[in-house]
Amino acid sequence: MREGRKGPRPGQEGPLDIPYDASIIYNMMALDENRPGVVGFMTYYSEDSLLLVGNSRTTSDNPITLQYSQFFLSLVVDPSTGEIADCGASVTVEVTNRFIRDLFVGRRMLRDDALIVAQVQDRYHGSSQKAIVAAYRDAVKKFREISGQ
16 A cells, blocks of 8 residues: 555455445545434535636647636635635646645635735746736636625
C-alpha cells in the first residue's frame, strides 16, 4: 500500500466487506443522528451556498482554449457575506488550479474586488491572467444579480 493511502487496494474488500470503489463512497457517508439507521452524505458546503461560474476567453493558442474552448472560474460563495469558500478553474495543470484557489478563497466578493484583481495581476504571470480577471468579473455580475447588491 502506498504511503498515506488508507483502506484496501482496488479489488480487495473495504470496510464492512464492500469492494474498494464502494468503500470510497462509504468513507464519505455519515450516520444521521436524528434518524437511527439512516445514512446521509457529508456535504462540503452549507445548504445556502451559491456556485457562481464566470466565463471568459483566452488566446487561441492557449492550452486552455484548445482543451476547453473557454476559461471557466467556479466560485462557491456564501450569499449573505460574499465570502468565497472554494474555487476551481478550467486549467490544464493542477498546481495552477491550487494557486488560483489561493488567490480567491477567504476573500469576499464586492468588498475585496480591487484586492482580488490586484492579486491576480501582481502574482499570476500566465497567459490566462486577463481571462481570470474577466471570468471573476462575470461571476461578480451574477452575484450582484442574485444578491441584489
